[in-house]
Amino acid sequence: MAWNEPGGNSGGKRNNPWGSGNKPEQGPPDLDEVLRNLQRRLAGLFGGGGGGNRTVGAGGPGRGFGIGTIALVLAAIWLFSGLYTVDAAERGIILRFGKHVATTEPGLRWHLPWPIETKQIVNIQSIESFSEQTRMLTADENMVDINLEVQFRRANPLDYAFNVTRPEDTLKEVSESAIREIIGRSKLDSVLESGRQEIVARTKDLIQRTLEAYKVGLEVTAVNLQDVKVPxxxxxxxxxxxxxxxxxxxxxxxxxxxxNDLIPRARGAAVRQVQEAQAYRARKIANAEGEANRFLALLDEYEQAPGVTRERLYLETIERVLASSKKVVLDTQNGSGNLIYLPIDKLLEQSRRVPRVATSEPSMTVESADHPDSTTVTGDRRTRGTR
Known part of the structure; x- marks a missing residue:
């Protein structure tokens, strides 16, 4: 028997010609056994296990069942990962290998799972806000602190997702630039008091126009100046x-x-004086014309009867003069020496009321009864008395 044949060992030790007979034999691992062990472990994990003594070849049916099950499970998980829900206030943006292919409406939706397609959900109805506090100069070179609040929403989901990298940061920068421009064109009085509403409206319009030019996809719903004060x-x-x-x-x-009070009163007084002057002028002219006409009429009568006219003029003049006189003279030459009581105040009052004395009244002499050239009035006849 050769030294390398099986069973050619003595006492459980291989006969090694190089003198290493004291070491046990170490051959290469059995690949079939390794595969069978791996198959049993996978089958136990995914429900395809059997007894440990089951012998399955490398290409046997047990191995194909385990791999197919794994593939089906993974495929189902991959397909179900494409399901997603879009709320009523949201819109879904579907990207296929980075390119926009659809914008989905609210509801339960499905897209090809990653890495073929990806989705991005954008809320287009929620109102968000931020505040910006800054210090700036007005048109009349006064310093003022402004606390600006801007409310916005994502009106265009496609522009919001693709045109600008950080839309909210862009909105903050645009808002600060807009308020600085508007405040820089306004005076401090307008900023602190009456012009705040106009400043808010102009700032909102400028921010929105700038965002539309940039195609940010944001809509400004309100702009408020929460606090405006000087440093x-x-x-x-x-x-x-x-x-x-x-x-x-x-x-x-x-x-x-x-x-407003003085000018109308002055104008009214001026008009009244003008009217009074015109009335006075008209009255004087009328009186003058009347006197002239009376004199002409009297002249005609005098030319016809000079003596009678002279006497009548004399008597009328004396009557007019004595009518306003307060002096009463009594003729006592033929008196009996008795004391005569006369109510002088009543006589004066009566003389003012009645121009001429009645016929039955006693004689009255002006100035003195025994004065030469005294005038005695008896009844309706007037004579000049002489001594």
Missing amino acids: NEVAPAQQDAIKAREDRDRLSLAAQAYS
Whole structure:
């Protein structure tokens, strides 16, 4: 028997011609046995196991059943991974090898799983916001602190997903640039008081136009100026300026009210004086014309009867003069010396009411009864008395 044949050992030791007979024999591993062991382990894991003494060849039916099951399970998992749900406020963007192929509506959807297709869900209805606080200069070179709040939503999911890398960061930069431009064109009075609504509207319009030019896919829903104030370093001086401006406005309004009250009254007084002057002119002209006409009429009568006209004029003049006189003279030459009581106040009042004395009244002499050239009035006849 040769030294390398099986069974050619003595005492359990191989007869080695090189003198190493004291080591056991170590041959190459059996590949079939390794495969069978692996097959049994896989079958035990996926439900295809059997007894440990089952002998299956490398190409036997047990091995094919285990691999097919694994393949089917993996394929089912891979296919089911393509299912996804889109809510009512969302839109789904489907990419096939990085290229947009569809935009899906709300509902249960399916796409070819990764790595063939991928999906991106974009909410187009939720309103989000951010605040930006910054310090800037106004048109009249005053410093002001602005706290700007911007509310937005993702109106165009396709533009939002592909056109800009970080849309929200772009919106923040655009908002800050817009508010700086608007504030830089406005004066401090407008920023702090009456012009805030206009500033908000102009800022929102400018932000939206810039976003549309960039195709960011965002829509600005509201812009608010939460806090607008001057910095603490310049606040006292600014408050003095505001107070001075308020005083100026108050005094200006008071002056305007005084002007509105005085000017109409002055115009009314001027119109009244003009009308009074016109009336006075018309009255004087009418009186003058009346006197002239009366004088002409009297002249005609005088030319016809000079004596009678002179006497009538004399009597009318004396009557007009004595009617306003307060002096009463009594003729006592033929009296009996008795004391005569006369109610002078009543006589004066009666003389003012009645131009002429009645016929039954006693005689009255003006000035004195024994004065030369005294005038005695008796009844309706008037004579000049002489001594």
